Amino acid sequence: MAHSYTPGLKVSAFTTVRRERKLPLAGSVLVSVGQAVEAETIVARTELPGNVQTVNAANILGVLPEDVPDCLVKPVGSAVKKGESIAESRSFFGLFRSKVASPTDGTVENVSTVTGQALIREPPIPVEVDAYVDGKVVEVHEKQGVTVETRGTFIQGIFGIGGETCGVLHVCVAGPGEALTEANLGSDVRGKVLVGGSHVTTSVLRRAIQLGAKAIVIGGFDDQDLREFLGYDLGVAITGSEEKGLTLVVTEGFGEIPMAGRTYELLRSCEGRKVSVSGATQIRAGVLRPEIVAPRLMEALPPEARADGGEPEGLTVGSLIRAIREPYFGRLGKVVSLPPELVALETEAKVRVLEVDFGDGKRTTLPRANVEMIES
Amino acid sequence: MTIPKPESIQSILATDCGSTTTKAILIERRGDEYRLIVRGEAPTTVEAPFEDVTRGVLNAIMEVEELAGRKILDGERIITPQSGTQGVDLYISTSSAGGGLQMMVSGVVKSMTGESAQRAALGAGAIVMDVIASNDGRLPHQKIKRIRQLRPDMILLSGGVDGGTTSHVAEMAELLAAADPKARLGAGYELPVIYAGNKDARKIVEERLAHKTALKITDNLRPVLERENLTPARDMIHDLFMEHVMAHAPGYKKLMTWSPVPIMPTPGAVGLIIETIAREESISVVGVDIGGATTDVFSVFQGVFNRTVSANLGMSYSVSNVLAEAGLPNILRWVPFEISEHDLRNRIKNKMIRPTTIPQTLEELIIEQAISREALRLAFEQHKALAVGLKGVQQERTISDTFEQTASGETLVRLDHLDLLVGSGGVLSHAPRRAQAALMLLDAFLPEHVTELAVDSIFMMPQLGVLSTVHPKAAKEVFEKDCLIRLGSSVAPVGPGKDGVTALRVSLEFHDGRRETLSVPYGYLKLVAVPEGQTVKAAVSPERGLDVGAGKGREREVTLKGGVVGVIFDCRGRQPFSLPADRERRLSKLTEWNDALDVYPVAVRA
Numbered sequence: 006m007a008h009s010y011t012p013g014l015k016v017s018a019f020t021t022v023r024r025e026r027k028l029p030l031a032g033s034v035l036v037s038v039g040q041a042v043e044a045e046t047i048v049a050r051t052e053l054p055g056n057v058q059t060v061n062a063a064n065i066l067g068v069l070p071e072d073v074p075d076c077l078v079k080p081v082g083s084a085v086k087k088g089e090s091i092a093e094s095r096s097f098f099g100l101f102r103s104k105v106a107s108p109t110d111g112t113v114e115n116v117s118t119v120t121g122q123a124l125i126r127e128p129p130i131p132v133e134v135d136a137y138v139d140g141k142v143v144e145v146h147e148k149q150g151v152t153v154e155t156r157g158t159f160i161q162g163i164f165g166i167g168g169e170t171c172g173v174l175h176v177c178v179a180g181p182g183e184a185l186t187e188a189n190l191g192s193d194v195r196g197k198v199l200v201g202g203s204h205v206t207t208s209v210l211r212r213a214i215q216l217g218a219k220a221i222v223i224g225g226f227d228d229q230d231l232r233e234f235l236g237y238d239l240g241v242a243i244t245g246s247e248e249k250g251l252t253l254v255v256t257e258g259f260g261e262i263p264m265a266g267r268t269y270e271l272l273r274s275c276e277g278r279k280v281s282v283s284g285a286t287q288i289r290a291g292v293l294r295p296e297i298v299a300p301r302l303m304e305a306l307p308p309e310a311r312a313d314g315g316e317p318e319g320l321t322v323g324s325l326i327r328a329i330r331e332p333y334f335g336r337l338g339k340v341v342s343l344p345p346e347l348v349a350l351e352t353e354a355k356v357r358v359l360e361v362d363f364g365d366g367k368r369t370t371l372p373r374a375n376v377e378m379i380e381s
Numbered sequence: 382m383t384i385p386k387p388e389s390i391q392s393i394l395a396t397d398c399g400s401t402t403t404k405a406i407l408i409e410r411r412g413d414e415y416r417l418i419v420r421g422e423a424p425t426t427v428e429a430p431f432e433d434v435t436r437g438v439l440n441a442i443m444e445v446e447e448l449a450g451r452k453i454l455d456g457e458r459i460i461t462p463q464s465g466t467q468g469v470d471l472y473i474s475t476s477s478a479g480g481g482l483q484m485m486v487s488g489v490v491k492s493m494t495g496e497s498a499q500r501a502a503l504g505a506g507a508i509v510m511d512v513i514a515s516n517d518g519r520l521p522h523q524k525i526k527r528i529r530q531l532r533p534d535m536i537l538l539s540g541g542v543d544g545g546t547t548s549h550v551a552e553m554a555e556l557l558a559a560a561d562p563k564a565r566l567g568a569g570y571e572l573p574v575i576y577a578g579n580k581d582a583r584k585i586v587e588e589r590l591a592h593k594t595a596l597k598i599t600d601n602l603r604p605v606l607e608r609e610n611l612t613p614a615r616d617m618i619h620d621l622f623m624e625h626v627m628a629h630a631p632g633y634k635k636l637m638t639w640s641p642v643p644i645m646p647t648p649g650a651v652g653l654i655i656e657t658i659a660r661e662e663s664i665s666v667v668g669v670d671i672g673g674a675t676t677d678v679f680s681v682f683q684g685v686f687n688r689t690v691s692a693n694l695g696m697s698y699s700v701s702n703v704l705a706e707a708g709l710p711n712i713l714r715w716v717p718f719e720i721s722e723h724d725l726r727n728r729i730k731n732k733m734i735r736p737t738t739i740p741q742t743l744e745e746l747i748i749e750q751a752i753s754r755e756a757l758r759l760a761f762e763q764h765k766a767l768a769v770g771l772k773g774v775q776q777e778r779t780i781s782d783t784f785e786q787t788a789s790g791e792t793l794v795r796l797d798h799l800d801l802l803v804g805s806g807g808v809l810s811h812a813p814r815r816a817q818a819a820l821m822l823l824d825a826f827l828p829e830h831v832t833e834l835a836v837d838s839i840f841m842m843p844q845l846g847v848l849s850t851v852h853p854k855a856a857k858e859v860f861e862k863d864c865l866i867r868l869g870s871s872v873a874p875v876g877p878g879k880d881g882v883t884a885l886r887v888s889l890e891f892h893d894g895r896r897e898t899l900s901v902p903y904g905y906l907k908l909v910a911v912p913e914g915q916t917v918k919a920a921v922s923p924e925r926g927l928d929v930g931a932g933k934g935r936e937r938e939v940t941l942k943g944g945v946v947g948v949i950f951d952c953r954g955r956q957p958f959s960l961p962a963d964r965e966r967r968l969s970k971l972t973e974w975n976d977a978l979d980v981y982p983v984a985v986r987a
Contacts, residue, residue: 029563057559059521070548114559119551119585122521124559164734228726240702241693242733258734259727288698288734330738331728331745352746353813353982356739374739 014161014256014294016268016379022159022298023143026134027150029053034145042136042153044171044281049134049150055127058108063121066094066103070121076105081113091123092116137169138281139300157300158271160256162222165284165295166235166244167252171198172219172282174275174299178202181269184261185223187212194218198280198297200272204261205253207233213251220252220282222272222297224264225335231259245285245293252284254295257327262335265327265379275299320378326361330375337379338363382641385462385470387852394445394453394469395844396438397647398425398476398636401673401697401736402807403434405441406841407449407469408848408859415855417863420839421445424737426632427478433632434478435639459639472640473851475843477647477672478630482507482622483692485533487557489540489549491517494578497603498539499767500687501577501611505618506649507535508675508692513556515540515549521556528560534626536562536572536594537614538586541579543604550582554589561593564625571595573621577602577614597621622646642851648677650846651805652688654860655679657849659686664800667826669757670842671806673697673736676756678764682793687768691760696753696808697736704729707755714960715751715824717971718744743981746813750821753808757825765792796829796955797875797930803865805837812836816908816978819868819946829875829955830930833942834868867913869944873951874927878903884927884952890918899950904970906977907950911943919948949978 032051036042063070076092079085085107092105107113107125114124136142140155175197177189185201187209195217205223207230213221232238235247256268264272280299287293320326324340338361347355350372359376360368393408393415403425407418421444426437439457446453452467453460460468484507488495491514502509510531513524538557540550557574564572574594576586583598590596600613620643637644648670655668659681668679674695679688693702704712709722728748732738740746804810804822812818818836822828841864849856878884884903890896892915901907903924911917922936923929931937941948953974961967975981 054561057522057525115555117551117555119548120555122552122555124555126559164730227723228730229723231730232726238701238705239730240705241699242701259730286734288736329735330731330741332742334731350741351743351982352740354739354746354811372739372741374737375741377735 014163014377014379015159016161016265016271017159018271018274019157019301019303020159021154021156022138022140023152023154024137025146025150025152026137027146028132028134030132031148032132034148034151036136036142036145036151038142038145040142041140042142043139044136044279046136047133048136048142048153051132052129053132055111055129057114058111058125058127059122060091060105060108060125061121062092062105062116062123065105066092067096068094068121071118073116073121073123074118077113077116079107079113081116084112085125086110091125137171137283138298139279155298155300156303157298158275159299160268160271160297162254162256162295162297163258164226164242164244165252165254165286166231166247167220167249167284168245168247169281169283169285170219170252171279172196174198174200174272174278174280174297176200176273176276181224181266182263185209185221190216190218192216198222198282200269201264202269203263206230210234210249210251210253214249218251220254220284222254222256222282224255224257225260225262226253226255227261228259242286242288245283245287247284252282252295254282254284254297257335258329260334265337267379272297275301320359320373320376325379326359326376327379328361328371328375329377333363333369333371336363338369341368343373382638384641384851387854390470390852390855392463392469393471393473393848393852393855394442394459395472395841395848396441396474397650397841397843398427398434398438398474398478399647399672400427400478400675400695401425403437403441403478404840404844405438405445406839406844407445407451407453408855410855414862415858417841417859419445419448420841421448425478427630433635434476434630435632435635438474438636471642471851473642473844473847474636474640475645475647475650475847476633476636477675482618482626482646483510483534484508484537484618485510485513485528485531485535485562486537487513487539487553489515489553489578493606494539494541494603497609497611498537498577498614500609501539501602501614502537502618503688503690504611504649504652504686505615505622506646506652506688507618508690510692513553515552524556525560528557528562532563533572534564535618535621536574537618538574538576538590539578539602539614541582541601541603542606543580543601545579545581547579547582547585550578551585551589554582554586558589558593573597573625575599575614575617575621577617580604595621595625619643619645619649642847645847645850647672647843648688648690650843651677652679652686653846653849654842654856655803656681656686657857657860658801658803659684662801665795665798666801666803667761667794667799668803668842669760669805669809669826671696671753671756671760671804671808673807674699676760676806678760680764680768680794682795682798685793687764687793689760689764689767691756691763694756694760696749696756696806697732700736700752701729701733703752703756703759706759711755712751714967715754715971716748717968717975718747720744720748743983747981749808750812750817754821754825757821761826765794768793796827796832799828799832801833801835802826802828803835803837805840805842807840809836810838810840814980815866815868815945816980819871819949820974820978820980822868823871823873823949823951827873827955827958828871829873830928831870831872831937831939831941833870834944834946834949836866836868837864838866839864867942867944869911869946869948870941871949871951872919872921872929872939872941873953873955874923874929875955876923876927876933877957878924878927878952878954880904882924884924885929885950886922887950888920892916901950901952903952903954905952906974907952908947908978909950910947911941912947913944915943916940917943917948946978
């Protein structure tokens with residue numbers, strides 16, 4: 006399994022980030038190519054067709070379904086108000102009148118001559134898409150949206166909750182191994198994206214919401230806290246639509262895990278900058294990881310952070326890796342050898358392995374499947 | 382690209398793109414028979430940064446090249462036909478990556494055409510996201526909302542017998558039209574909808590849906606109340622899966638051009654192989670394929686084939702959902718050592734977010750196998766609940782499409798009639814010791830009386846399933862010689878007993894004439910080595926109140942098949958089977974059972 010390592014998360018000091026901003030349905034694009042946009046700029050707008058309500062007109066009127074169209078007082082396509090009559094019938098020499106009242110404000114969409122049902126469509130629901138990041142429009146997708154490009158620092162997390170947001174970044178802890186506590190949350194966190202270290206609890210998240218923080222970026226988070234925060238046990242990692250009042254980005258995994266040093270340092274170099282954050286995660290086809298995008302100029306970077314590794318290469322001797330499974334979960338090291346032969350683990354399974362130096366000068370054997378490259 | 386004539390095929394390369402791993406196998410003709418030569422695998426690359434399934438396929442093939450010492454690829458092209466020692470004559474593939482085929486089905490009456498439509502979709506290898514029916518208890522606007530939310534890959538609309546009323550079919554078509562459903566993949570194409578209902582309503586359905594969806598019409602899947610006709614709908618699902626769904630998944634367009642044989646959904650291919658075993662050996666079979674995202678269960682009882690898929694029970698992407706559905710105590714009951722809830726929860730979630738990792742320590746392996754027991758158990762429960770007969774009508778259906786219908790709503794799955802239980806999927810096929818797979822199967826399925834156990838050796842049933850459609854001889858030979866590993870037989874008496882009191886007395890007569898008698902107490906497991914390919918004659922005498930298939934307390938003479946594990950006398954109880962409630966007692970029982978089958982390298986103790 007020469008290729009059996011997990012592609013790592015991207016942690017880049019300076020890179021180009023492009024994001025497609027598309028409507029769910031065709032609509033209008035409000036910006037043009039080359040235009041500078043801010044994260045909050047609305048770039049495209051449309052209207053989703055409203056929900057449909059049905060009413061059995063034939064039953065109410067006491068007529069055959071094929072006769073319903075003759076009873077319409079509001080023809081198909083006309084606007085109606087809730088309670089307004091859309092069809093009427095007279096019976097017993099015109100003495101008794103039956104009325105079909107519209108169950109909602111909307112438009113008469115269809116009347117079936119087979120079932121006798123009338124369909125009323127509620128008013129359209131407006132949908133807007135913003136630019137999400139400060140940048141420039143580089144492509145317009147006709148009637149669908151745009152691609153926005155920006156340059157700056159880009160960091161992927163492993164798991165997140167909550168949707169897109171933006172705010173000024175503020176590092177709340179003194180180092181990547183320090184847990185974020187309520188004591189770290191000052192009154193100045195309103196509207197900010199907060200960076201913690203190794204761990205955060207639900208009570209700290211709730212306090213941050215009270216104080217008006219927009220997002221929290223943290224190394225580790227406990228599953229028990231996740232359950233408490235969401236109010237249910239998350240079964241499948243498809244997130245992003247939670248409305249908890251805060252976006253959470255976990256960079257390392259579940260448990261108390263210091264944030265990777267490079268990630269922490271890069272975030273620290275963004276202190277005071279406006280950043281865009283998304284918690285949306287999808288660990289299935291078309292994988293989606295949460296992210297932090299900090300638009301900036303190369304010159305604004307500290308010189309030592311400017312090097313960018315470019316496209317990820319395969320695992321080689323010297324590659325920086327992170328162990329992503331017990332018993333070394335979360336530890337960072339450097340690959341010292343890649344033996345080609347299969348090696349038996351404690352479980353007796355024979356797998357491809359690599360040897361890693363975790364900084365203690367010793368060679369530790371790990372299955373290749375259990376490491377992830379730290380990409381720059 | 383044309384399919385070569387079977388007799389001219391010297392080598393076959395087959396891949397299966399799973400949600401986690403892409404597996405490639407190389408089959409060659411050696412003399413008169415086809416044999417598996419090597420197997421390679423690589424992570425599936427539907428995800429970023431690759432977002433192209435063919436990368437994983439190429440990586441898996443490169444591993445095959447390395448292991449077989451044979452050139453198959455010319456750059457990114459598979460060399461066909463074979464020329465000298467280079468290339469292969471046939472390339473085929475199955476796929477369940479990208480979440481598989483996700484369908485919504487619709488019928489008029491939920492328990493009749495709704496169920497028939499569900500069976501057609503499941504039989505074709507789909508995950509059924511929802512069954513919408515006129516009488517499903519939801520109001521029309523709720524159904525419309527649900528259809529809009531789902532975003533399936535495909536919709537199967539059925540309803541009504543031929544010549545019957547058309548109004549309910551029209552109603553369902555109108556609901557679909559009002560919902561204006563969108564496809565899951567690719568914004569720019571119309572959602573495929575198959576209509577397989579009352580033929581008199583075709584025009585009505587066309588009027589309502591043809592302009593909004595990619596509508597296809599096929600024969601009614603329930604032409605008369607007494608008969609199902611699922612094959613045309615299943616075939617149409619396979620065609621549209623290729624044309625619409627696969628063509629929009631990342632890289633599949635390219636993959637499809639590599640093979641002359643349509644890419645088949647993985648579960649559909651596994652189903653073909655399970656049906657073949659049952660038919661050829663005239664036996665009842667349960668097969669299970671536990672993957673990263675889903676678990677499929679297949680069964681054939683009395684010649685009738687069923688398949689169910691548990692969409693969110695799996696060992697990587699869905700591992701956290703196993704915890705959510707089974708509950709922590711149910712997983713912990715299988716772990717023979719202390720572990721804190723906090724720790725276990727974090728481990729499970731870390732597996733979910735990094736799904737391709739493998740257990741490195743014994744402790745991790747045991748936890749993973751504990752989770753798999755619960756995933757298998759839950760998937761089997763769901764299978765039993767869905768594999769029920771039609772309501773009181775005569776059947777005239779083909780083996781592959783139908784359910785038995787002697788009793789209303791009764792499950793067809795009878796553990797006391799089960800002859801062969803086959804496990805497949807990473808956690809079973811890759812278990813470092815075969816005894817681990819045997820015990821996982823016993824614990825999860827609780828087979829009764831006498832049952833043979835087997836595993837798919839290196840998880841190649843999907844590839845062999847699709848191969849059986851173009852080269853049945855090669856598929857059969859490889860299946861028998863290289864795929865199925867016969868683990869042995871289990872003998873499990875049904876009924877209550879008292880722990881430690883003799884439950885079974887057994888007289889065995891081995892292949893070489895050797896005789897042995899043994900007694901097995903209630904609450905214990907006993908393993909007798911009988912190698913693969915050999916049998917042992919057994920006279921099994923249960924204690925009063927216990928039944929091994931001849932009646933309570935009655936002796937049964939039976940020939941037991943051996944295997945790589947052997948013959949397992951499982952006297953831990955059936956109906957009921959239960960683990961001790963006391964923690965200490967439970968831990969010691971688990972250790973005792975693990976030791977009895979030599980399941981782990983060192984005794985794992987509390």
